[in-house]
Amino acid sequence: MPSDATYNPKYKTSWGLVIGINDYQTASPLSYAREDAEAFAEVLRSAFGFAAEKITILLDANATRSNILSAFLNFTQASVETDDRIAVFFAGHGCTRTGKRGEVGFLVPVDGDPNDLSTLIRWDELTRNAELIQAKHVLFLMDACYGGLAISRNTPPGSARFLKDMLKRYSRQVLTAGKADETVADSGGPRPNHSIFTGHLLDALEEKAADSNGIISANAVMAYVYDHVANDPHSRQSPHFGFLDGDGDFIFSAPQLVELSQNEKEDSDILVQVPASAILSAELSDMQTLVNRVKEYISEPRYRIRLDDLVASEIRAASYEIREDEFPLQPAAVTSVDIADRLRKYQGALSRLTAVTILLGRWGSLEHQPLIERIVARLADGTEPRSGKTAWLGLRWYPIMLLLYSGGIAAVSSHNYRSLTTLLTTELRGSTTGKQAQPAVVSTIEEILELDRMHFFKTLSGYENYYTPRSEYLFKALQPQLEDLLFLGNGYEDHFDRFEILYALTYLDLQTRLSGYTWAPPGRFGWKELHGNSSYESVLKEAGSRGDSWGPVSAGLFGGSFERFNKLATAFREQVLDKLPWY
Numbered sequence: 224m225p226s227d228a229t230y231n232p233k234y235k236t237s238w239g240l241v242i243g244i245n246d247y248q249t250a251s252p253l254s255y256a257r258e259d260a261e262a263f264a265e266v267l268r269s270a271f272g273f274a275a276e277k278i279t280i281l282l283d284a285n286a287t288r289s290n291i292l293s294a295f296l297n298f299t300q301a302s303v304e305t306d307d308r309i310a311v312f313f314a315g316h317g318c319t320r321t322g323k324r325g326e327v328g329f330l331v332p333v334d335g336d337p338n339d340l341s342t343l344i345r346w347d348e349l350t351r352n353a354e355l356i357q358a359k360h361v362l363f364l365m366d367a368c369y370g371g372l373a374i375s376r377n378t379p380p381g382s383a384r385f386l387k388d389m390l391k392r393y394s395r396q397v398l399t400a401g402k403a404d405e406t407v408a409d410s411g412g413p414r415p416n417h418s419i420f421t422g423h424l425l426d427a428l429e430e431k432a433a434d435s436n437g438i439i440s441a442n443a444v445m446a447y448v449y450d451h452v453a454n455d456p457h458s459r460q461s462p463h464f465g466f467l468d469g470d471g472d473f474i475f476s477a478p479q480l481v482e483l484s485q486n487e488k489e490d491s492d493i494l495v496q497v498p499a500s501a502i503l504s505a506e507l508s509d510m511q512t513l514v515n516r517v518k519e520y521i522s523e524p525r526y527r528i529r530l531d532d533l534v535a536s537e538i539r540a541a542s543y544e545i546r547e548d549e550f551p552l553q554p555a556a557v558t559s560v561d562i563a564d565r566l567r568k569y570q571g572a573l574s575r576l577t578a579v580t581i582l583l584g585r586w587g588s589l590e591h592q593p594l595i596e597r598i599v600a601r602l603a604d605g606t607e608p609r610s611g612k613t614a615w616l617g618l619r620w621y622p623i624m625l626l627l628y629s630g631g632i633a634a635v636s637s638h639n640y641r642s643l644t645t646l647l648t649t650e651l652r653g654s655t656t657g658k659q660a661q662p663a664v665v666s667t668i669e670e671i672l673e674l675d676r677m678h679f680f681k682t683l684s685g686y687e688n689y690y691t692p693r694s695e696y697l698f699k700a701l702q703p704q705l706e707d708l709l710f711l712g713n714g715y716e717d718h719f720d721r722f723e724i725l726y727a728l729t730y731l732d733l734q735t736r737l738s739g740y741t742w743a744p745p746g747r748f749g750w751k752e753l754h755g756n757s758s759y760e761s762v763l764k765e766a767g768s769r770g771d772s773w774g775p776v777s778a779g780l781f782g783g784s785f786e787r788f789n790k791l792a793t794a795f796r797e798q799v800l801d802k803l804p805w806y
Contacts, residue, residue, distance in 0.1 A: 229563045229684040230359045232387035232484065234474075235306040238358070239267050239278035240294050244286045244315040249336040256314035257282050259366055259421035263312045266428050271475050273310075286315070288332040288344055299355040307358040308473060311349075314421060317367030317399075318343070326370030346371055350467050353395050361395050362441050362473040366420045368401035374465035378442055382706050383494040383713070384472065386438065387483060388699040391685065392471030398424075398445045400452070401460030412455065419458050423451040428475060434496060441473035442497050470703060492699075494713060513537075513575060514708065517582045521591065534594045537576045538601050544572035545605060545622055552611025559682040565618060566683075570700060573622050576602075577629050581708050584630030584642045592645045599626060599663050603651040606670070614679060620670040623651075627663060629701055631726065636709060636718045640778035643722075647729050647780070664730050668744060675744075690803075694723060694746035720748040720758035725775055731791050732781050741798045752800050759800065763792055 243260025245253050264280050267273035279294045298309055316331035320340065328346035335342040346369060353361050374397070378384070400420035412422030427447040433439045445464040453461045472495075483491045520530035549572070550565065570577075576598065583595050606619050627646050634643035647664040661669075671693070674680070680692035689695045698719055705711060711718060723746035731743035748758045766773045770785045781788040 229305070229560050230391045230393070230471075231306050231684055232390040233306060233480065234308050234360075234390070235304055236308075237267075237271065237273040237277060238298060238303060238307060238309045239264065239273050240281075240298075240309070240311045241267075241278060242281045242286050242291060242313045242315065244283055244331075244333045246283050246333070247316070247331070248334050250316050250331050253315065255416050255418055255421075256366065258416050259314040259418055260312060262417065262425055263314075263364070263421065266425060267310060270428060284333060286333045288334055288342060291330075291332055291344060292348075295349060296352060296355075298358065298361075299352070303356060303358050305357050305359055308360040308362075309356065309358045310362050310364065310473070312364045312366070314366040314418070317346075317365070317369035319368075319370040328369030328371035330365070330367060330369070347373065350395065353467070359390075359393050360471060360473040363395075363397040363399075363467075364424065365397065365399040366418055366424075367399065368460065369399070370402060372397065372399065372463055372465075373467060374463070375467060378466075378470075378472075378497045379707050379710075382497045382703075382710070383715075384497070384706070385492045385699055385702060386474070386477055386480065386495050387492045387685075388702070389440070389472040389495070390474060390480075391699075392469060394441075394469035394471035394473060395467040396441050396445070396465070396473055397467055398441075398448060398462055398464040400462055402463050412457065413451075419455050419460070420448065420452055420462065423448050423455070426451070433476070436493060436495075437476065437478045438495055439475040439477075440495060441475070444475065446497065510575065510578065514578055514582065517579055518586070521582065521586050521588075524590070527590065530591075531594065534579060534598065537579050538598060541573055541576040541622075542602065542605060545569065547605075547609070550615070550619075552609055552615045554612065554615070557612055557614045559684065562614075562679065563683055565615075566621065566696075566700070569618075569622050570625065573625055574704065577625060577704060578708060580626045580630040580646075581633040581705060584633035584646065585637045585639060585709060587639065587642045589641065592641065595630065595642060595645045596649045599623060599646060599649045600651060602626065603663075603666070614674065614677060617670055617674045617679075620667050623663065624667045624671060624697075625701070627667060627726070628697055628722065629705060631722045632701065632705060632715075632718050633709060635722045635725070636711060636714070638774050640774040640780070643725065643775070644778045644780050647726065648733075662729075662733055664726060665733050668730050672744070690750045691745065691747050698747060717758065720746070720751070721762060723748055724759055724762050725780070728788070728791055728795060729780055731795055732787070735791065741794045743795060743799065745799060745803060749800055749803055753803065759796065763789075766792070 241260045241264040243257040245257045260280065260282060264278055267278060268275055281290055281294060313330055318329050318331060318337045320327050329340065329343040330346060331337055331343055412419035413426060414422040417425065427444045428439065432443040432447040434443065449462045449464060452458050479493060483493065516533065520526040520533065554561065580598055583591055587595060602623055609616060630646050631643050634640065634646065648662045650660045651663050651666045652660045675693060680696050681687055683692065683696060686692040686696060702715055705715065727743040727745065731741065735741065752759050766785060766788060771777065773785060776783055776785050776788055781791065
């Protein structure tokens with residue numbers, strides 16, 4: 224994935240490479256591949272605003288090996304920019320050979336001979352070269368059967384993703400008509416003179432894959448085509464689909480996007496559902512295996528030692544991934560691109576440990592609290608005094624903040640306030656020589672505040688005008704993994720806001736005891752308070768109805784006293800929220 228790109232929630236230019244071959248020089252002819260390609264190119268133009276001059280169409284005699292590779296590699300030129308999208312469609316023969324490391328898939332150009340591999344196009348030649356393309360989204364739609372697809376992951380069916388956030392994430396996605404041992408049907412689908420695969424693909428693009436908001440995403444198209452091709456009475460093929468790289472989503476159509484982008488002060492967005500009909504591979508990814516194992520170990524006391532060993536192993540791995548060699552403290556500059564790249568790298572390096580923390584936050588019982596303490600405390604070992612750029616020194620606390628937020632939101636979602644208390648109050652040794660150990664919530668806020676004073680998160684593309692850019696960034700950055708693990712849907716926003724309220728008030732409680740000063744960082748709930756959407760008042764009302772039996776209080780936050788919580792919450796509203804200059 225490119226490390227020097229910052230993406231915006233829009234597309235600048237749309238490109239297409241469309242290939243269809245009926246009349247092969249050596250391979251057997253096909254009946255409707257050319258018609259499939261022509262129809263796909265037309266729907267790109269008529270339905271999705273692809274300019275005709277930006278679509279390269281190679282049909283029959285023009286679809287030579289040289290022309291196909293040349294057209295694809297043209298996308299590596301400077302004319303293709305980071306906020307562009309590219310759709311690549313191929314209708315023709317594919318074939319598979321078995322090597323020492325498994326299956327290898329090939330596309331057969333018009334001058335290709337399936338018996339002479341030197342005349343074919345190896346599939347992973349395209350995917351490797353896709354790394355050289357600056358466009359954030361590339362989607363391969365291949366009406367051919369072959370093996371050797373290195374699918375990294377799928378989005379779990381029924382999951383939700385924020386529309387603008389998907390547009391700001393890199394992705395390489397693929398949908399093929401069938402697997403290595405299957406035969407693609409060149410006709411007999413839902414449309415005359417089209418293959419089964421392309422017939423259902425055209426149906427999907429002509430609004431059958433659209434959600435209730437009219438949004439058509441690659442994930443939705445792939446899910447629709449998979450189900451309808453696999454269940455078509457004339458089909459003997461099962462499409463193969465997923466991510467080759469990244470976790471964004473190619474968006475064909477999003478009618479609401481212009482309206483959502485008009486308000487620069489508030490991050491208006493909508494959740495897009497991944498269709499629940501999508502059937503995932505039976506093979507578990509490494510992350511899924513980890514998640515299943517942690518769940519099993521949490522639920523069975525007899526696996527206590529195994530869980531302890533697993534957590535220790537993940538802490539070691541994460542600590543190694545975020546070592547100073549990977550995140551140097553003295554680069555020449557601190558640009559918005561550098562910042563965005565480092566944030567993404569931290570999130571990627573912490574993804575497995577974050578998953579463990581989320582699961583412990585959600586389901587951890589009393590016996591699991593020492594594991595949560597260890598995760599947070601050991602990760603703070605890397606924040607000892609160093610020389611370097613102030614921004615990068617402060618950002619060393621971002622991984623800990625990621626864990627506090629992710630585990631904390633998970634804990635709030637299941638009312639597991641014991642785990643939330645452990646996350647926020649675990650004692651961390653100071654990053655400055657001679658400084659006393661402090662609760663994690665205090666250390667992270669005070670270290671990250673230096674970045675806020677530098678307007679660090681405001682430098683990120685799309686966050687320049689937000690009132691609480693750090694909070695808004697975390698809101699989007701954390702949602703995909705929490706959604707995949709916990710299936711929070713529209714409830715995610717409420718859980719996020721409730722966590723940030725408790726996060727702020729816990730910091731206020733602990734700091735007031737020392738300084739008497741009433742201040743804590745207002746998150747996105749702060750501006751929502753000013754605009755009549757009061758998560759804050761909802762929390763206060765809930766706490767007032769339960770008193771000392773309220774979950775956070777009974778778990779030990781605020782000294783176990785509702786009276787103290789109420790005093791702090793009232794002071795925070797009067798001295799902080801009511802005085803915010805956000806009008």
